[in-house]
Amino acid sequence: MATQNQDRLRTHFSSTPDKEHNNRWDDLWRDSTFLPWDRGHANPALIDLLQERGRPLSSPDPNPSLGAPPPNSESAGYASLAGPLRDDKKRRRVLVPGCGKGYDVALFAAHGYDAYGLEVSSHAAEAAKGYLKDADKGPMEGEYKVADEKIGKGVMNVVCGDFFEDGWLADVEGWEGDEGFDIIYDITSTGGVLICLEFPTHKPASSGGPPWSLPPLVHTELLKQPGEDISYDDQGVVIKTDREETDNALVKIAHYTPRRTHDAGVIKGLVRDCVSMWRHKVDCPEEQRWH
Structure with missing residues (x-):
């Protein structure tokens, strides 16, 4: 049921054609009083996956x-x-499409990856940038602290753009070197x-x-x-x-x-x-x- x-979220989108849905997401983020998908922290399943270094505990x-x-x-x-470092010691790069306020971006960075969040809504991107300035004080703050002091924290960046278009890639540092992304969470x-x-x-x-x-x-x-x-x-x-x-x-x-x-x-x-x-x-x- x-x-x-x-019901409210479905109604918000059902009244507009698909091509207008990006704007409808932005409307929700602009108002920011109805964000039912925002859980306030990264998903525990992703937290466990990174903490277990690729061998997460599965449900019995x-x-x-x-x-x-x-x-x-x-x-x-x-x-x-x-892991977060390549053989040449450069950090591996992660993309989080639809990053919302950036909880997953903060989590990957805490584990040493250079993390990029992507949002189609400019207001969501701004909300994420604001959150990431003080992510260590979030409700799951223990998960966002540096996992390995020898590796340190990766960068946290948020860019605004449509995943299915390429313009936002210009805002990804080093993209001109065609290094791509090592991990995409959410080809x-x-x-x-x-x-x-x-x-x-x-x-x-x-x-x-x-x-x-x-x-x-x-x-x-x-x-x-x-x-x-x-x-x-x-x-x-x-x-x-x-x-x-x-x-x-x-x-x-x-x-x-x-x-x-x-x-x-x-x-x-x-x-x-x-x-x-x-x-x-x-x-x-x-x-x-x-x-």
Whole structure:
């Protein structure tokens, strides 16, 4: 059953065409009195993933979401989440699309990565810049302190732009060197890793959004053939197919139900969110894939 906030958010967007949705997000951030997606801190699932250095604790409980992994899933792919420093001691770079107030940006920087938040709303970008000036005093302040004093904290930057356009890349330091991003949280350069927090997995497809229903099977189908349409049934539920991976496919290297997540992802005592990790097919040997 939809909550009052979900109904209000859906109504806010349903009255305008898709091409105007960026402006509608900006309207919400400008007013800043109705931000139901803002939980006040980074998702505990991401906190655990970084603290465990790529080997997070997975839930022992079954997750009934469509396409969810079995309990206590393990995978060699966890090791693909590289540390913050490259062999040449330069910091690895992380992109957080739709960063909101920048909680995840602060978290990645605390673990030594150079972190970039991207927001389509100029008012959201300004809110994030303000938050990051004093992130250590946030409600989860212990998670935003430097994780390793020898490595130190990475930079925290926020840029404004549309993820599907390239203009914002001019504001990413060093981009002209074509270094790309090593990690994207929410496709990525050669050798990089895509981390997806799959939420809401429990929401009926027919209920609309935002947030839109996102069972794990959606990522599986989309990333077999990036850029191509996927199939849904007459209820709006994604259909599992046997279509082949294209050369530019992303392949799954890890998939698990975390022990912790935001309260919105816990339904009747069960964590329903999932975390999946992906690499480009050409960069991923078979032994690193999730099976």
